[in-house]
Amino acid sequence: MGVTxxxxxxxxxxxxxxxxxxxxxxxxISEETCDRVNQVIRELNYxxxxxxxxxxKGATRSVIVLADLGPNTAFSNxxxxxxxxxxxETLRARNYRLSLCGAEPSTxxxxxxxxxxxxxxxxxAIHVSVMTHQLAALLVRTHFPHIVxxxxxxxxxxxxxxxxxxxxxxxxxxxxxxxGYQRVAFLGGxxxxxxxxxxxxxxxxxxxxxxLHLEDQYIWQGDSTYMDGQRMTRKLLSxxxxxxxxxxxxxxxxxxxxxxxxxxxxxIPNEIAVMTFDDYPFSQxxxxxxxxxxxxxxxxxxxxxxxxxxxxxxxxxxxxxxVTTSNLMVRESTVRIQ
Amino acid sequence: MGVTxxxxxxxxxxxxxxxxxxxxxxxxISEETCDRVNQVIRELNYxxxxxxxxxxKGATRSVIVLADLGPNTAFSNxxxxxxxxxxxETLRARNYRLSLCGAEPSTxxxxxxxxxxxxxxxxxAIHVSVMTHQLAALLVRTHFPHIVxxxxxxxxxxxxxxxxxxxxxxxxxxxxxxxGYQRVAFLGGxxxxxxxxxxxxxxxxxxxxxxLHLEDQYIWQGDSTYMDGQRMTRKLLSxxxxxxxxxxxxxxxxxxxxxxxxxxxxxIPNEIAVMTFDDYPFSQxxxxxxxxxxxxxxxxxxxxxxxxxxxxxxxxxxxxxxVTTSNLMVRESTVRIQ
DNA sequence: TTGAAAGCGCTAACAT
DNA sequence: ATGTTAGCGCTTTCAA
Numbered sequence: 001m002g003v004t005x006x007x008x009x010x011x012x013x014x015x016x017x018x019x020x021x022x023x024x025x026x027x028x029i030s031e032e033t034c035d036r037v038n039q040v041i042r043e044l045n046y047x048x049x050x051x052x053x054x055x056x057k058g059a060t061r062s063v064i065v066l067a068d069l070g071p072n073t074a075f076s077n078x079x080x081x082x083x084x085x086x087x088x089e090t091l092r093a094r095n096y097r098l099s100l101c102g103a104e105p106s107t108x109x110x111x112x113x114x115x116x117x118x119x120x121x122x123x124x125a126i127h128v129s130v131m132t133h134q135l136a137a138l139l140v141r142t143h144f145p146h147i148v149x150x151x152x153x154x155x156x157x158x159x160x161x162x163x164x165x166x167x168x169x170x171x172x173x174x175x176x177x178x179x180g181y182q183r184v185a186f187l188g189g190x191x192x193x194x195x196x197x198x199x200x201x202x203x204x205x206x207x208x209x210x211x212l213h214l215e216d217q218y219i220w221q222g223d224s225t226y227m228d229g230q231r232m233t234r235k236l237l238s239x240x241x242x243x244x245x246x247x248x249x250x251x252x253x254x255x256x257x258x259x260x261x262x263x264x265x266x267x268i269p270n271e272i273a274v275m276t277f278d279d280y281p282f283s284q285x286x287x288x289x290x291x292x293x294x295x296x297x298x299x300x301x302x303x304x305x306x307x308x309x310x311x312x313x314x315x316x317x318x319x320x321x322x323v324t325t326s327n328l329m330v331r332e333s334t335v336r337i338q
Numbered sequence: 339m340g341v342t343x344x345x346x347x348x349x350x351x352x353x354x355x356x357x358x359x360x361x362x363x364x365x366x367i368s369e370e371t372c373d374r375v376n377q378v379i380r381e382l383n384y385x386x387x388x389x390x391x392x393x394x395k396g397a398t399r400s401v402i403v404l405a406d407l408g409p410n411t412a413f414s415n416x417x418x419x420x421x422x423x424x425x426x427e428t429l430r431a432r433n434y435r436l437s438l439c440g441a442e443p444s445t446x447x448x449x450x451x452x453x454x455x456x457x458x459x460x461x462x463a464i465h466v467s468v469m470t471h472q473l474a475a476l477l478v479r480t481h482f483p484h485i486v487x488x489x490x491x492x493x494x495x496x497x498x499x500x501x502x503x504x505x506x507x508x509x510x511x512x513x514x515x516x517x518g519y520q521r522v523a524f525l526g527g528x529x530x531x532x533x534x535x536x537x538x539x540x541x542x543x544x545x546x547x548x549x550l551h552l553e554d555q556y557i558w559q560g561d562s563t564y565m566d567g568q569r570m571t572r573k574l575l576s577x578x579x580x581x582x583x584x585x586x587x588x589x590x591x592x593x594x595x596x597x598x599x600x601x602x603x604x605x606i607p608n609e610i611a612v613m614t615f616d617d618y619p620f621s622q623x624x625x626x627x628x629x630x631x632x633x634x635x636x637x638x639x640x641x642x643x644x645x646x647x648x649x650x651x652x653x654x655x656x657x658x659x660x661v662t663t664s665n666l667m668v669r670e671s672t673v674r675i676q
Numbered sequence: 677t678t679g680a681a682a683g684c685g686c687t688a689a690c691a692t
Numbered sequence: 693a694t695g696t697t698a699g700c701g702c703t704t705t706c707a708a
Binding site: 002004005006016017019020021023024048049051052053054055056057058 | 700701702703704705
Binding site for chain 3: 016021028033057058
C-alpha cells in the first residue's frame, strides 16, 4: 500500500534522486522534467511518506509539549490550553506538528530525557506546572531546544516565557487613577501565588506613578475562591475610610467581592469600583460587567512557538522574556455614572 | 550525535540484529547475551532512534486529533480539551503519541487526506466541530482508523462516540420525580442545539416513566446565555400554576434562571427546585449549590482512545456508540428542607 | 541538468 | 541462539 518514489521515477523515466529534487523544489531541475514528474506524481497519486522523509532528513518536524493534563485541567486551567492552541497554530503555519504529552512534576524529567535521547522531537515546550530543578538541569546541560511556558519558581538558565503581570497591574492602577479613584484596594491570592504577587507589585507601582499610595489596610490576601473573595471583601469594608475602588487579583475573588459589596447594599461603581484580570470565566456575566485587564495567553503561545522555531535553527539562542500582551477592557464597573 | 545500534553491536561483540532483538525483547536471545548487550547499551548511553524504529516498522505510533482550535476555544469549549486529555492519557499508556491539529470545517478534509496519504499517523480523531460530508466520505472510503468525537449532524458510516444525553435527561427527571416534584419545567437551547434536544427528550421520557408529564407551557427555548436563561425564566414564572422544578439544559441558562428566580423573591428549592447538566462552569458557585447531572467527558476521551487502539489493530472494526458516563450530583437546589 | 550510489538507523526474514 | 542481509522510502553527496 502506498506508491513509492521508485515507482514514480520509473514511470517518469527519471531517477529517484530527480524525483526527490522535484519534491523538494531543488533549483537544478529543468522546468520540463519538473512538469513531467509532477504530472506522473499526480497520475499515480503519489504522496511522499512523511516518516521516511523525516527519517532521511534527521528531523521530526514536531514539537512536544509536556504539561499536567490531569482530570479537570481543561476546566480548572483553560489558560493552559489556550496557550497550547496558540503554540499549535504558529507551529502548524511552519509545518510542524504539536504533540500533547501529559506529565507530572515527578515524571516530566524522565519523559523529557527519553524524548531527547530518542530524538523523538525537535523541541520541547514545558508547562511550568511540571517544571523541576532536575528538568531544568537537563535542558541546560543538553542545550536541547526548549521553552518553559510560565516563569519557573526557581532560578535557572532555562528559556522561559511568561505574561508580564507586573505590567498588567500597572495598567489596572493607571486606569483607576485616571478615572479619579483615590483609595484603591487590592484583594489577592496567598504568598505563593506569584501571579497575584506580580499584579500587586504592578498595582502598587502604577498607583505611585499617579501620585497615589496603596495602603496596607487595603491589601488582603486569601484563597482564589468565591468564598474567600467574599470574606476578604467583608473585612475590607470594615475599614475606615472605605476604599473607593477594588482590584481583585483574579475572577474568583472578583465574583466573591461583587457579591459581598451587593450584600452590603453598595452600588458599583458609584460607591465603589471593581476591576480584575482576565476576561474569564466570570467577568462577563457578573453584574455590572467588570472592567478587566485581559491577558492574551494565546498570543503568548504563539510567541513561544516562534521562539522554538528559532531555537530549532539556532540551538544556542537563549530566551528569557516577559511578553506584555495585556489589554484593558473598560466596562461599567469602573466608570462612574454622573 | 547519537550512538547507533551498530556501535552497540560492535562494542558488545554481537550483530546488530541481536541488539535489535534485545531491544525488542525477542524470545530467542539467551539471558547471557541479553545482559551483556544491555550492559553495553547502558555504558554507551544508547537510545534507539524513535523515528528510525517507527520508519522501519512502518508505524508512526501516533494519533492526530483534528479540532477547531480557534481563539478562545479553551474558554468557550473546555469540554473538548478534557476529551482530548482523556484521549491522550489512554494513548500514552499504550505508548502512542497524540498530536493536536487545529482545523476548520473547510480545511479539515484536506488535512486529513494529507495525513492519510503521507502516512503521518496511525489513526485520526476528529472533533465533530470540523466534521463534513466530504470528510466522512473520505474516512469511509479509505477505511482509515478514525473516530469522530461527538455525533455528526448527518448520517454516515463513520465511527463516532458521544455522550448519551438522552440518558442524562432521564436521570435528571428521575431524580426530581423521586424527590416528589410534580410540575417540572425545561429551559433549553434552540432547535439546532442537539445536546439540549437530547436532554429534553430524556427528561420527557424520564417524567413519563415516573407517571408525570412535561407540559408544553413549561418548555422554553432560547440561547444558551445568562441573559436568555433569565428571560426564559421570567416567562416561565408567568404561567399558572407555577412549576415546582426547573431543569436547565446547561450552566449558562441555569445561572440566568437562578438569578430570575431570586429577583422574583422565590426560595430554592422549597418554592422551586433547579437543576442542570455539567458541573461546569457555574454550578458550583451558584447559591444555592446546584444539583447537576455531571458528564464525564474525560471518560469519553479515554473510550475514544481505546477504540482507536483497537481499530489500529483491526481496521475493519466499526463503532458507533453512545457512552453513558453521567453521574448525578445531588446538592441543595433540589432537596427540600422540611 | 541528471543519475548512481551511499547512507539514515533500525527491523525481520532467512540461514546457520 | 545468533548472524547475514535485504529492505523501509527518502535524501544527498558526488560524478557524469
